[in-house]
Amino acid sequence: MSSPCTTCGACCAGLRVQFHKHHVAPDGLVPADLVVPAPARDHVRLRGTAEGRCAALDGEVGRCVSCSIYALRPPPCRDFGFQGEDGRDNPGCDEARARHGLPPLDRSASAA
Numbered sequence: 001m002s003s004p005c006t007t008c009g010a011c012c013a014g015l016r017v018q019f020h021k022h023h024v025a026p027d028g029l030v031p032a033d034l035v036v037p038a039p040a041r042d043h044v045r046l047r048g049t050a051e052g053r054c055a056a057l058d059g060e061v062g063r064c065v066s067c068s069i070y071a072l073r074p075p076p077c078r079d080f081g082f083q084g085e086d087g088r089d090n091p092g093c094d095e096a097r098a099r100h101g102l103p104p105l106d107r108s109a110s111a112a
Contacts (some may be wrong), residue, residue: 010099015092
């Protein structure tokens, strides 16, 4: 089964992504031009996530999306699985989808 994330993107268009600045290039992976300072000391946010859409998100939410830094994404993005992925519960996925008028994912299909 292909990931439902490639047709969703709701989490990227509605969640703040904050992480420690040591994940930023040149020593980390995340491109420096895609981060902004965060209120917490020694942390940064992905640009656009505080305003409602990550700057690395390409495409139309709910139709066809991709992440321009997928291989370089920070830990919060790597750790945020879709609802039912690997049998894990993630109500944040359903909440993000609901904010964009998308139905919850079919847990039986994603658990396969």
